[in-house]
Amino acid sequence: MDGYAIEMIEVTKIFPGVVANDKVTLRVKDKEIHALLGENGAGKSTLMSVLFGLYDPDGGTILVRGKEAKIRDPNEATAHGIGMVHQHFKLVHNYTVTENIILGMEPRNKSGSVDLSGAEARVAELSDRYGLSVNPKDKIESITVGMQQRVEILKILYRNADILIFDEPTAVLTPQEIDELMDILKRLKAEGKTIILITHKLKEIKEVAERCTVLRRGRYIGTVDVASTSEEEMAEMMVGRAVKFKIDKAPAKPGKVVLKIEGLTVSGSKGQDAVRGLDLEVREGEIVGVAGVDGNGQGELIQAITGLTQIKSGRILLEGRDLAKCSIKERIEAGMGHVPEDRHKHGLVLDFRLDENLVLKTYYKAPFSNAQGLLDFGAMAEKGRDLIGQYDIRAGEGPATKARNMSGGNQQKAIIAREIDLSPRLLVVAQPTRGLDVGAIEYIHKRIVAERDKGRAVLLISFELDEVMNLCDRIAAISKGEIVGIVEAADADERRIGAMMAGHRGTAVNGSADTHAKAADSNPVAGGKA
Amino acid sequence: MSRKEKGSTGNKPGTGSAASTGGATEIAKKSALDAFMSSNGAISVLVVLLGFICGTILVIAVGRNPANMYTALLQTLTGWDVNRGVWNARYIGEWFTAAMPLILCGLSMGFAARTGLFNIGAEGQYIAGITAAQFVALYGPQVLGLHWALALLAAAIAGAFWGGIVGWLKARYAVSEVVATIMFNYVAYFLSRFLTQLIPAANTYRTPNFPQTARLKNLFLEKLTNGSRLNTGLFVVIICVFIYWFIIERTRLGFELRATGLNKEAARCSGIKVTRSIVISMAVAGMFAGLAGAVVSLGSFSYGRVLGGLDNYGFNGIAVALVGNSTAIGTALSGLLFGMLASAQPLMQSRQIPKEITWIISGLVVVFISLRAGFKMLMDWRAKRIAREKGGERDE
Numbered sequence: 038m039d040g041y042a043i044e045m046i047e048v049t050k051i052f053p054g055v056v057a058n059d060k061v062t063l064r065v066k067d068k069e070i071h072a073l074l075g076e077n078g079a080g081k082s083t084l085m086s087v088l089f090g091l092y093d094p095d096g097g098t099i100l101v102r103g104k105e106a107k108i109r110d111p112n113e114a115t116a117h118g119i120g121m122v123h124q125h126f127k128l129v130h131n132y133t134v135t136e137n138i139i140l141g142m143e144p145r146n147k148s149g150s151v152d153l154s155g156a157e158a159r160v161a162e163l164s165d166r167y168g169l170s171v172n173p174k175d176k177i178e179s180i181t182v183g184m185q186q187r188v189e190i191l192k193i194l195y196r197n198a199d200i201l202i203f204d205e206p207t208a209v210l211t212p213q214e215i216d217e218l219m220d221i222l223k224r225l226k227a228e229g230k231t232i233i234l235i236t237h238k239l240k241e242i243k244e245v246a247e248r249c250t251v252l253r254r255g256r257y258i259g260t261v262d263v264a265s266t267s268e269e270e271m272a273e274m275m276v277g278r279a280v281k282f283k284i285d286k287a288p289a290k291p292g293k294v295v296l297k298i299e300g301l302t303v304s305g306s307k308g309q310d311a312v313r314g315l316d317l318e319v320r321e322g323e324i325v326g327v328a329g330v331d332g333n334g335q336g337e338l339i340q341a342i343t344g345l346t347q348i349k350s351g352r353i354l355l356e357g358r359d360l361a362k363c364s365i366k367e368r369i370e371a372g373m374g375h376v377p378e379d380r381h382k383h384g385l386v387l388d389f390r391l392d393e394n395l396v397l398k399t400y401y402k403a404p405f406s407n408a409q410g411l412l413d414f415g416a417m418a419e420k421g422r423d424l425i426g427q428y429d430i431r432a433g434e435g436p437a438t439k440a441r442n443m444s445g446g447n448q449q450k451a452i453i454a455r456e457i458d459l460s461p462r463l464l465v466v467a468q469p470t471r472g473l474d475v476g477a478i479e480y481i482h483k484r485i486v487a488e489r490d491k492g493r494a495v496l497l498i499s500f501e502l503d504e505v506m507n508l509c510d511r512i513a514a515i516s517k518g519e520i521v522g523i524v525e526a527a528d529a530d531e532r533r534i535g536a537m538m539a540g541h542r543g544t545a546v547n548g549s550a551d552t553h554a555k556a557a558d559s560n561p562v563a564g565g566k567a
Numbered sequence: 568m569s570r571k572e573k574g575s576t577g578n579k580p581g582t583g584s585a586a587s588t589g590g591a592t593e594i595a596k597k598s599a600l601d602a603f604m605s606s607n608g609a610i611s612v613l614v615v616l617l618g619f620i621c622g623t624i625l626v627i628a629v630g631r632n633p634a635n636m637y638t639a640l641l642q643t644l645t646g647w648d649v650n651r652g653v654w655n656a657r658y659i660g661e662w663f664t665a666a667m668p669l670i671l672c673g674l675s676m677g678f679a680a681r682t683g684l685f686n687i688g689a690e691g692q693y694i695a696g697i698t699a700a701q702f703v704a705l706y707g708p709q710v711l712g713l714h715w716a717l718a719l720l721a722a723a724i725a726g727a728f729w730g731g732i733v734g735w736l737k738a739r740y741a742v743s744e745v746v747a748t749i750m751f752n753y754v755a756y757f758l759s760r761f762l763t764q765l766i767p768a769a770n771t772y773r774t775p776n777f778p779q780t781a782r783l784k785n786l787f788l789e790k791l792t793n794g795s796r797l798n799t800g801l802f803v804v805i806i807c808v809f810i811y812w813f814i815i816e817r818t819r820l821g822f823e824l825r826a827t828g829l830n831k832e833a834a835r836c837s838g839i840k841v842t843r844s845i846v847i848s849m850a851v852a853g854m855f856a857g858l859a860g861a862v863v864s865l866g867s868f869s870y871g872r873v874l875g876g877l878d879n880y881g882f883n884g885i886a887v888a889l890v891g892n893s894t895a896i897g898t899a900l901s902g903l904l905f906g907m908l909a910s911a912q913p914l915m916q917s918r919q920i921p922k923e924i925t926w927i928i929s930g931l932v933v934v935f936i937s938l939r940a941g942f943k944m945l946m947d948w949r950a951k952r953i954a955r956e957k958g959g960e961r962d963e
Contacts, residue, residue, distance in 0.1 A: 366839075
């Protein structure tokens with residue numbers, strides 16, 4: 038079988054209690070872009086970790102260019118010419134690009150000191166050859182995430198890798214950066230590199246990959262030729278059934294303003310202003326999405342609205358009442374529901390029973406507590422059964438199931454059930470479908486739209502632009518803690534939102550009264566906003 | 568997962584569309600081992616048995632007859648002296664007397680633990696209780712029934728105050744309760760010595776005798792147990808065990824405390840005032856320890872002590888709560904176990920069994936229990952990894 042750069046034959050990786058890879062076979066041809074497609078948890082990352090020497094496989098063989106290879110650690114993978122661009126970059130922020138690239142294998146000159154200029158020349162040469170346009174002397178902290186990713190690519194090219202693994206490379210990028218990355222991938226291929234692209238985004242596969250191997254729940258489903266397979270067919274292989282891409286929803290009928298945020302400024306973890314003078318409105322009967330690249334103040338915005346963090350200045354009006362100084366409990370009672378981004382940290386008490394989790398915000402009220410402060414567990418269990426039925430939560434032992442023992446999708450359903458059951462005026466939803474399978478995603482989207490149709494105001498924050506564009510009625514792009522533009526979802530296009538996410542206010546001006554033709558970065562405190 | 572479906576690899580598009588539930592449902596299926604490990608009570612019993620087995624082996628190893636150890640323990644538990652064929656209820660009384668402060672300090676540790684706090688300061692709260700009880704005993708109104716009740720109340724308040732300060736420091740200034748309680752133990756110890764020596768006629772180790780009205784002496788219990796030191800403190804302990812159970816398991820407050828203990832962030836996010844939970848929890852924990860101080864002071868002593876060292880009930884309470892899994896009944900039972908080991912010492916010595924063996928056994932029990940905690944961490948870690956692999960937790 039020559040012509041294959043990598044052959045992983047019937048690779049099995051068992052973790053205690055779960056088979057992460059069950060006799061998975063992956064054959065990657067030399068000089069091709071091969072996509073590895075699967076949902077979260079399908080075993081893609083495990084398989085690549087086996088290839089990269091991070092895990093020992095429990096069975097199967099790996100052949101690199103036709104020769105059997107035992108890859109015990111990443112150094113051996115590097116020796117085989119395999120390099121990996123991780124999803125989370127491993128860079129030293131106050132080092133320059135070149136210093137990061139040579140870290141661990143610093144070239145020496147005759148006097149024994151590090152030959153930095155020689156390394157810089159080589160980095161510049163590599164950057165030119167693959168069209169990466171990286172300046173070797175830039176500090177990492179001063180360049181964009183997209184550029185940082187290119188530094189990661191250069192790092193493995195510098196180590197002479199010719200088989201490049203990309204682990205969900207587009208998750209942290211803006212649409213423009215994604216386009217540029219796609220070009221880079223094509224360029225790398227043209228220069229004779231073999232690429233394995235781990236992803237669950239079909240569009241990207243269609244654009245760059247030649248062949249695609251699909252995994253589903255740890256098992257090999259098949260390898261297809263991308264050109265002759267439709268996105269729908271690949272989605273079906275990935276999920277195991279037909280998938281609808283569009284969310285069915287009627288046009289929004291927005292009413293009066295429910296949430297009004299004025300001049301909100303919130304400090305971030307490093308003391309900087311993570312949210313800077315932000316204004317935003319959400320009306321009843323509409324879903325407003327905040328689109329942005331991770332780390333542009335979304336987390337702080339949500340925490341400020343829901344009361345998890347103190348604000349520096351500004352007002353948060355819920356139906357005219359300023360909640361900025363209110364406790365979390367007061368906000369909940371004022372009609373705010375919150376589906377938190379991190380469901381394990383903020384959403385659930387994992388060692389509580391499901392029914393206890395379902396009443397986590399109402400336990401102190403009748404019928405769950407009486408006036409003397411005694412609990413009624415019967416009423417809780419009844420509520421549990423009621424919501425389990427209504428929201429199709431699958432839990433092995435019914436209301437008594439420990440939340441820890443439920444799947445991610447069902448945990449999320451439980452949170453959605455609890456929050457919607459509060460009948461909130463405003464539902465703040467952060468990353469509601471992160472890490473869930475397609476079935477659960479569909480269900481949760483449907484529920485959110487149903488809440489909108491009931492006349493509730495919904496504020497959605499998601500890093501998945503597709504989710505925002507699909508689900509929302511209006512889209513507000515956030516960049517560096519400011520809303521840089523708001524567009525109606527109907528006339529939104531990915532490119533324009535992408536430009537706004539990158540901080541270019543000017544590109545979004547037409548069609549929206551809320552945007553301002555103000556150059557990004559010019560005036561950090563938005564004092565002069567209309 | 569899905570081992571039985573192994574044969575169906577290589578599905579063409581459109582064929583493999585049967586299963587639609589989330590891949591993570593497999594997490595719900597626990598192995599028998601998992602089920603056993605999650606039954607904390609069963610583990611505690613096993614661990615205690617293991618401790619005794621090791622202790623027995625040790626006794627044999629030093630060339631003594633382990634039967635003597637067990638007859639000593641039997642005599643402590645039942646008052647029955649197998650060797651001489653005599654029954655004396657006093658041993659039972661002494662056993663309970665030894666267990667009382669251990670149970671109360673175990674409750675103190677356990678209550679804080681249920682709220683996610685590590686109360687190493689039961690010793691200090693215990694000393695605060697002793698000191699307050701002694702002062703009220705010496706200066707309180709000498710009215711029968713009222714006097715000792717006031718002394719108990721003062722001890723409860725003093726302990727609650729001493730614990731509550733630490734809770735407040737933690738809630739307000741994020742001071743680690745572990746460090747603060749350790750320091751507060753010494754503050755309590757020296758403050759108690761200083762204050763008690765201010766009492767007129769107190770010397771460097773004791774105060775004058777308590778008035779009879781302050782003592783927890785209970786003639787009925789004494790008679791029942793053939794003149795042991797068992798006293799009214801027994802009822803205090805029983806009531807405390809009940810209060811503990813009631814607050815934790817039945818009340819709104821208990822719900823808040825447990826939620827805070829298991830996931831502070833989620834509790835906060837749900838509107839529970841976590842800082843309040845922390846202060847209340849430390850105060851209630853301190854109250855139990857303070858009462859332990861009063862029970863020892865007013866029950867087993869006829870005079871106020873100028874402490875010359877730590878009684879260590881507070882520290883032993885940590886072990887008691889650990890073995891008792893921080894539940895009310897569990898802590899009571901494990902307090903009885905540790906009390907039995909402590910009060911069996913003189914009997915063992917009289918039968919040529921080194922009394923240190925009891926400390927070795929209790930030490931081993933704690934070590935084994937800790938191993939379980941380690942094992943549990945391992946299981947948690949594993950469950951997390953399974954969740955990650957199965958797509959439950961976060962992006963890949």
